[in-house]
Amino acid sequence: MKAPKFNYVKAESRSHALQLLDELGEDGRIIAGGQSLMPTLNMRLSQPDTLIDINKIPDLGGITLDGNIVRIGALTRHVEVANSPVVAEHLPLIAEAMPHVAHHAVRNRGTIGGSVALADPAAEMPACVLALGGTMVVESVNGSREIAAEDYFHGLYETARETNELLVELRIPAKKTGDISVFMELAQRHGDYAMAGLACVARINGNAFEGLRLVYFGSEDKPTLASKAVSAVIGQAWSEECKEAATKALEDDLDPMANLQGSSAMKLHLQKVLTGRALDTAIERAEAA
Amino acid sequence: MSEATMEISLSVNGEQVARTVPVRQHLVDFLRTEMGLTGSHLGCEHGVCGACSVRVDGAVVRGCLMLAVQADGAEVVTVEGLTQTGEVADLQENFVNRNAMQCGYCTPGMLITASELLRDPKPVTRAEIRDHLSGNFCRCTGYHAIVDAVEMTLNKRLEEG
Numbered sequence: 001m002k003a004p005k006f007n008y009v010k011a012e013s014r015s016h017a018l019q020l021l022d023e024l025g026e027d028g029r030i031i032a033g034g035q036s037l038m039p040t041l042n043m044r045l046s047q048p049d050t051l052i053d054i055n056k057i058p059d060l061g062g063i064t065l066d067g068n069i070v071r072i073g074a075l076t077r078h079v080e081v082a083n084s085p086v087v088a089e090h091l092p093l094i095a096e097a098m099p100h101v102a103h104h105a106v107r108n109r110g111t112i113g114g115s116v117a118l119a120d121p122a123a124e125m126p127a128c129v130l131a132l133g134g135t136m137v138v139e140s141v142n143g144s145r146e147i148a149a150e151d152y153f154h155g156l157y158e159t160a161r162e163t164n165e166l167l168v169e170l171r172i173p174a175k176k177t178g179d180i181s182v183f184m185e186l187a188q189r190h191g192d193y194a195m196a197g198l199a200c201v202a203r204i205n206g207n208a209f210e211g212l213r214l215v216y217f218g219s220e221d222k223p224t225l226a227s228k229a230v231s232a233v234i235g236q237a238w239s240e241e242c243k244e245a246a247t248k249a250l251e252d253d254l255d256p257m258a259n260l261q262g263s264s265a266m267k268l269h270l271q272k273v274l275t276g277r278a279l280d281t282a283i284e285r286a287e288a289a
Numbered sequence: 290m291s292e293a294t295m296e297i298s299l300s301v302n303g304e305q306v307a308r309t310v311p312v313r314q315h316l317v318d319f320l321r322t323e324m325g326l327t328g329s330h331l332g333c334e335h336g337v338c339g340a341c342s343v344r345v346d347g348a349v350v351r352g353c354l355m356l357a358v359q360a361d362g363a364e365v366v367t368v369e370g371l372t373q374t375g376e377v378a379d380l381q382e383n384f385v386n387r388n389a390m391q392c393g394y395c396t397p398g399m400l401i402t403a404s405e406l407l408r409d410p411k412p413v414t415r416a417e418i419r420d421h422l423s424g425n426f427c428r429c430t431g432y433h434a435i436v437d438a439v440e441m442t443l444n445k446r447l448e449e450g
């Protein structure tokens with residue numbers, strides 16, 4: 001189908017975009033890579049009055065290491081994140097996840113800020129940002145504020161960002177020596193949204209987990225930190241029994257939404273299988289390190 | 290709401306063009322209806338099939354997920370452009386040799402997407418070729434012959450250096 005009629009403004013600078021967002025309110029809609037917004041326009045699932053194109057704003061993209069924080073501009077394309085040596089070295093979780101984000105041509109245009117702004121519950125980047133304890137920086141005509149990932153994702157496509165705010169940057173703590181990360185997902189076709197998936201960051205001593213963050217996506221209405229499964233694992237020697245206990249505890253952490261790809265029970269099963277595999281892999285990686 | 294329009298100027302297959310277009314028109318509708326370049330196909334118009342793939346400023350993108358006004362100032366290359374320059378002549382020949390097209394609907398998108406792998410050829414596995422083409426649907430061939438054609442072309446280019 002063809003997109004409905006709308007007006008279009010190219011934002012020349014950040015301040016121009018913020019001004020437009022403020023003036024247009026609910027009638028304005030940012031377009032970044034367009035890889036999620038354009039399908040909804042073409043299918044007439046959304047009908048914004050005015051598109052605010054942020055693609056030509058000069059200082060909204062790029063990746064830099066600032067002390068022990070990796071700063072990623074909202075307009076940084078998926079492909080740039082995937083090819084970034086800074087990301088490979090300091091955010092290996094994101095480097096491992098990026099090939100799962102859509103397909104080649106979509107990654108050439110889609111942006112990490114768009115992913116995090118959209119907050120699709122099956123998307124990889126929101127889960128990684130939450131697992132790594134990242135922070136979102138948003139700006140409006142009234143100034144800027146930082147929102148921790150834990151407070152940012154509210155639900156199905158809902159975030160703490162206000163309509164007059166532009167997401168400008170992600171700030172993500174760089175990997176510390178000894179941190180182990182594992183990313184896993186199951187999708188119907190390579191590059192499709194996940195049917196089940198998890199982002200895991202761990203600290204391992206011998207064969208026991210000392211610290212662990214498990215974030216699940218593709219099952220709840222937002223990326224979800226599991227606490228029960230983690231409690232079942234922390235401080236225990238990793239074993240088949242421990243794995244059993246963790247996957248059992250996961251039943252109290254998750255209540256997956258059924259969709260066309262699978263029932264709630266099937267998704268829970270897949271998340272349990274992935275949990276076992278991811279924690280095994282974490283132990284292997286710690287041994288190899 | 291009246292139809293909002295905007296003037297754009299861009300390079301299409303090496304030729305500089307200027308047009309006034311509806312702001313809601315996507316790039317492939319512009320190429321097909323304004324420029325008469327019907328090599329870029331529309332399958333799904335929501336980013337899933339890859340039939341609409343075009344090259345914009347050197348990178349392959351979904352032509353149905355980019356507005357024509359966003360291509361203002363850009364360099365756009367379609368399958369017609371790739372054919373004219375001979376950049377994928379060997380790949381096209383191998384598509385014929387390997388019978389890698391049947392109805393041909395997906396073929397322009399496949400050629401453009403594969404051209405990214407071939408431009409700066411590095412040894413890759415068949416799995417990597419499949420991964421690279423994973424965003425392009427073909428309803429006829431079952432992909433095997435397409436992967437063959439890309440692999441043959443790549444190996445030949447590597448051999449010839």
Ligand SMILES: Cc1cc2nc3c(=O)[nH]c(=O)nc-3n(C[C@H](O)[C@H](O)[C@H](O)COP(=O)(O)OP(=O)(O)OC[C@H]3O[C@@H](n4cnc5c(N)ncnc54)[C@H](O)[C@@H]3O)c2cc1C
Nearest residue numbers: 032033034035036037102110111114117123167192193336
């Ligand atoms: C076939 C296909 C498969 C895909 N598979 C996956 C997948 O497996 N995993 C995945 O994560 N994604 C997938 N995607 C989506 C893709 O990753 C998108 O690039 C991403 O979700 C949105 O980024 P964008 O820059 O394209 O945003 P847009 O589409 O431009 O915008 C998305 C939303 O975010 C808002 N927005 C964008 N940028 C900002 C900003 N800086 N500040 C405030 N609001 C903003 C927009 O207003 C809009 O509501 C897929 C897309 C396609 C077409």
Ligand code: FES
Nearest residue numbers: 332333334339353
């Ligand atoms: S028509 Fe663009 S991806 Fe299908």
Ligand code: FES
Nearest residue numbers: 391392427428429
């Ligand atoms: S040859 Fe018919 S869709 Fe590919």
